[in-house]
Amino acid sequence: MTTTPIGKGVESALEEIRDGIPQGRFPARVFNDSEIFAIEQERLFGKAWCFLAHESEVPNAGDYVTRYIANNNLIVARDEHGEIHASLNMCRHRGNMLCKSEMGNASHFRCSYHGWVYKNSGELIGVPYLKEGYEGRLRRRDWGLLKVRTESYAGLVFGTIDPEAPSLDEYLGGFQFYLDLYLKQGRSGSEVHGPPDHWVTETDWKIAAENFSGDGYHTPVAHQFGFNLGYFASSGATHSQGWAASIPGRGHGIGLGHTPGFPPFAGFPEELTAEMRQSLTAEQIEVFSRTRTAVGTLFPNLSFLMQPFSVVPGETGVRFVTMRLYHPIGPGRTEMYSWCLVPRDASEEYKREAYRAYTLAFAQAGTFEQDDLENWARVTRSAGSTMVRDVDFPYIMGMDSSPDPEFPGPGHVVKPYVNDSNFRNLWSRWSDYMTGRV
Numbered sequence: 001m002t003t004t005p006i007g008k009g010v011e012s013a014l015e016e017i018r019d020g021i022p023q024g025r026f027p028a029r030v031f032n033d034s035e036i037f038a039i040e041q042e043r044l045f046g047k048a049w050c051f052l053a054h055e056s057e058v059p060n061a062g063d064y065v066t067r068y069i070a071n072n073n074l075i076v077a078r079d080e081h082g083e084i085h086a087s088l089n090m091c092r093h094r095g096n097m098l099c100k101s102e103m104g105n106a107s108h109f110r111c112s113y114h115g116w117v118y119k120n121s122g123e124l125i126g127v128p129y130l131k132e133g134y135e136g137r138l139r140r141r142d143w144g145l146l147k148v149r150t151e152s153y154a155g156l157v158f159g160t161i162d163p164e165a166p167s168l169d170e171y172l173g174g175f176q177f178y179l180d181l182y183l184k185q186g187r188s189g190s191e192v193h194g195p196p197d198h199w200v201t202e203t204d205w206k207i208a209a210e211n212f213s214g215d216g217y218h219t220p221v222a223h224q225f226g227f228n229l230g231y232f233a234s235s236g237a238t239h240s241q242g243w244a245a246s247i248p249g250r251g252h253g254i255g256l257g258h259t260p261g262f263p264p265f266a267g268f269p270e271e272l273t274a275e276m277r278q279s280l281t282a283e284q285i286e287v288f289s290r291t292r293t294a295v296g297t298l299f300p301n302l303s304f305l306m307q308p309f310s311v312v313p314g315e316t317g318v319r320f321v322t323m324r325l326y327h328p329i330g331p332g333r334t335e336m337y338s339w340c341l342v343p344r345d346a347s348e349e350y351k352r353e354a355y356r357a358y359t360l361a362f363a364q365a366g367t368f369e370q371d372d373l374e375n376w377a378r379v380t381r382s383a384g385s386t387m388v389r390d391v392d393f394p395y396i397m398g399m400d401s402s403p404d405p406e407f408p409g410p411g412h413v414v415k416p417y418v419n420d421s422n423f424r425n426l427w428s429r430w431s432d433y434m435t436g437r438v
């Protein structure tokens with residue numbers, strides 16, 4: 001039996017981890033461990049629906065971005081008919097990487113090794129010396145790029161490398177209700193404001209995913225400066241208001257911060273709130289109009305945050321939305337992608353202001369981002385140290401919270417927002433994948 005750094009056979013250690021979650025225990029070591037990382041690549045990222053791109057990143061025929069599922073580099077491209085394809089960025093001849101840019105526009109990709117040529121939809125259309133060299137033995141239609149199954153929701157394109165995976169709709173399992181807060185601000189939905197900020201950090205992806213699935217606990221401490229300087233139309237105490245909502249059995253979770261007396265839809269452009277009132281359901285309007293901050297993770301590693309922000313103390317400011325992907329590249333090492341999403345129908349001025357607020361707060365140089373990254377990198381380092389081998393963390397906050405019967409949204413919804421309920425759900429789903437139950 002293999003021995004893990006957790007000190008037990010890996011399969012029994014994973015079962016034990018799974019059993020501990022309903023009791024509010026989860027081991028530190030999970031957040032920085034090479035064996036856990038390797039198993040995640042196969043059993044989690046090899047089976048889940050993983051975020052690839054927002055449709056607005058590839059608006060025109062030929063537009064492409066390159067992204068990852070686990071360690072597989074993919075070309076996500078819009079073909080001449082407007083359809084989006086995700087193909088493995090690997091030439092079928094000898095495996096050379098085909099496309100070396102992170103984004104661009106191309107109808108074809110030509111391999112730099114022996115010159116095979118593929119359409120952006122993945123078909124092989126050009127082979128040097130086809131007749132003379134292969135003498136009729138190579139049929140181009142058999143050697144197209146390897147394809148990944150894709151599906152979309154409200155502009156988000158996901159891919160899975162598991163042919164048996166359920167539909168994206170089933171995978172989301174009702175979380176769409178909450179995603180609409182970020183993705184359906186106005187009738188035409190959201191779009192990215194420029195390319196993502198993209199950097200590598202010494203942080204385990206799971207720490208970031210957990211934080212964004214609704215860690216209202218850290219906000220008044222880690223981001224204290226924001227309260228001190230009056231950047232929030234709120235005080236730290238108001239974070240004990242609001243709800244923690246999660247989708248049981250799916251892993252998705254969102255924290256909905258609520259400030260009593262905060263005007264409905266404050267910070268949104270007025271013309272859009274009128275549209276939102278028409279395009280959203282009555283239940284969504286009830287929840288969203290009262291929500292000041294919303295921070296959520298779509299399992300496993302795509303997160304969102306929306307909040308009003310102003311550099312003028314006391315002013316509500318504009319709402320910005322950040323969408324972020326935590327792509328694991330090693331134990332305790334993550335490639336971060338951070339986008340600013342804006343309502344497509346908003347004025348250019350509103351989009352600019354929202355982007356400014358986003359850049360000051362999040363993205364690579366954002367003040368909040370710095371607060372978080374510094375803490376997360378230290379957590380990662382601790383989690384990889386030898387004394388921590390068998391140490392559990394407490395996930396016992398809100399163990400007895402019962403669902404709020406008044407809340408109109410789906411899932412398991414408890415009060416207040418500061419609660420470990422979403423994290424127990426997140427890690428329980430993670431352990432379903434890790435123990436091979438999915």
Ligand code: FES
Pocket residue numbers: 091092093094095096111112113114115116
């Ligand atoms: S590896 Fe691409 S053509 Fe040979």
Ligand SMILES: [Fe+2]
Pocket residue numbers: 211218219222223368372
């Ligand atoms: Fe934070």
